[in-house]
Amino acid sequence: MMIDKAQCIPATLFTCKDNTCIESISSSDIVVRTEDSGGEAWLDAAACTSLEWQANDYLYMDVTHRSHDVLVVVLRFVDLNQQSITVHFGVLPGVETRICLPLKALAGDELFLSRFPGVLQTVLRGDPSVDRSGIIGFGIGTIASTASRCFTIGSIYLSKELPDFNYAVQPLIDELGQLTDRRWKGKTGSEQEMRVRMEAELSCGDPEISSSPELSVYGGWKELCFESSGYFRTEFDGDRWWFVDPEGYALFSAGMDCVQPSDSMRVNGMEHLLPDLPGKHGAFRDAWSSESEYSFMIANWIRICGTSWRKAWMEVTEQRLKQWGINTIGNWSDGDFIAKSTLPYVYPMHSFPGTSEFIYRDFPDVFSEEYERNAETFASQLMELQNDRRMIGYFMRNEPHWAFVDSLNLTERLLMCDRSLKSKTYLAHWLQAKYGEVSKLNEAWDMTFGSFEELESKLNGLPTTVAAREDCERFHRIMIRRYVEIPAASCRKASPHHLNLGMRYAWVANDDILEGCEAFDVFSINCYQMKPDKEMIKQIADKLNRPLMIGEFHFGAADAGLPAYGIRAVASQRERADAYRHFVEQSAAIPELIGVHYFQLNDQPALGRFDGENYQIGVIDVCLRPYDSFVEAMRDSHARMYNIRTGRVKPFSDPPHEIPKTGF
Incomplete structure (x- = not known):
């Protein structure tokens, strides 16, 4: 029909x-x-x-x-x-x-x-x-x-046709970026209230705030010293792993992701829910990052500081991070801020090497010469940073999309693909080297191939024998290893002094993900749990003989000004503070874990950032106000973390009650 x-x-x-x-x-x-x-x-x-x-x-x-x-x-x-x-x-x-x-x-x-x-x-x-x-x-x-x-x-x-999207005008947020129909403790009542509060902080601020005398210029802990290499490195002291700063001091990295003025909000498609926005070419032009993205937070900075807003933001942010005990600028942070800050930082690489044809999602044709060429181009971005001693290391990428599917077998996807791929040719040669004769492959796989070259065509049905499944699993691992090792080798050549901090996997469903990860100096994972999985971390560290770090974690609360609470959530801001303290202190006590970075500095926009996330997960709200209880927990945990790590004091062990998330 x-x-x-x-x-x-x-x-x-x-x-x-x-x-x-x-x-x-x-x-x-x-x-x-x-x-x-x-x-x-x-x-x-x-x-x-x-x-x-x-x-x-x-x-x-x-x-x-x-x-x-x-x-x-x-x-x-x-x-x-x-x-x-x-x-x-x-x-x-x-x-x-x-x-x-x-x-x-x-x-x-x-x-x-x-x-x-x-x-x-x-x-x-x-x-x-x-x-x-x-x-x-x-x-x-x-x-x-x-x-x-x-x-x-x-x-x-x-x-067959895309439907119309004709919505009635129904603004949900005010000119400061707050939801209009909700009330909560800490909601800013007016622009004047925001101005008075921020001008007070600006007037008494000290952008040159000094670090604790217990800490080195790079944030390392002076009570524990190893051999200095002049750059950040890792060290196993016989009981636990550490980052070692350029002067030789031990460091547990307490980082903050997305140290930026804000996440911009996507305007296109949300016009019916917005108040009237300032023009794109007037006093608020800096609030527009593009024709279709607007930042209420930057607009609020402009309201207070005018054209000097960026300088004020940098000074306040440097002061805040140091007062809170943050010792690392995390992923996706503002480049100008990093250049002017004295804090160590990590570098998120961009444009991970792809190929003209992909096997599945963002998994490239890894046996293509194109992949090798693109890996060298990818690594070249590290060249200008290779002598920067404040740079701890680099993440090659974030959360590979192919790795979100726990049941994925890349060999099966390769066999089902109707495109010409170099990895298919390599698979045929690999199977020929193993079986010698196509008749032996047919017997093992219960298939009727006329030649090994037929494997380079699309299969209408996958082989299901035990031998076929074992072959597919083995070649699946071979492809993952090549996926990791080729760009890692190029990066090592381009930046020999800096640490390769891995790919920040969303999770590790099985050991297949770990293929080739010995090429990293640190295995990174994003951990959206109430506390890190100590046993899983130990198993990975033992298998790779590498320390681990957590590139992202967060908690949102239901009692503030956003309608989505993130991937892990609690009922109140007080409980959110306890959740942070519990996570960081439990992490510091894990010998194989050498850093945790919180995602992120600012709350997300109420109507969604570029991809639609709108989580209440920040340390700072849209009206530039830090969440006081959360900040207090950060200070306390960061002041205690070295004594926790060395066993002098016990970590906080009273986690708050988790509520269901509103993450997507």
């Missing part, structure tokens, strides 16, 4: 599942109520197979809810092979939002989808892909929350 414009999925086909109740159904919408543990309304196989999933390009629906925070709408798809993908959409409270999914996304080639008007971040989770020709299950639900949820879903459509 051909679809002229759109095919409506009848609401009457949906049934309840888990903790979800369909409260009412009309000709135009469904009212769904889900308990605090989450749940979904479900469309079964018979209904799914009657829908034209392949004949259409988009699925869309209108969603409204009246909660006080962000609703995470989850669409789930299951195919005949029991492969499952979920798509998570962030929906703001109190406004009708049209969520739209390009159905090609079910191929799994992208982790983060492009934003449509009115929608926050959109993320894929689950298996590598779903076969659109064999969808047998479709669900609509939400994740766990602090309370039950009730939301209305308008008519659900499959369409």
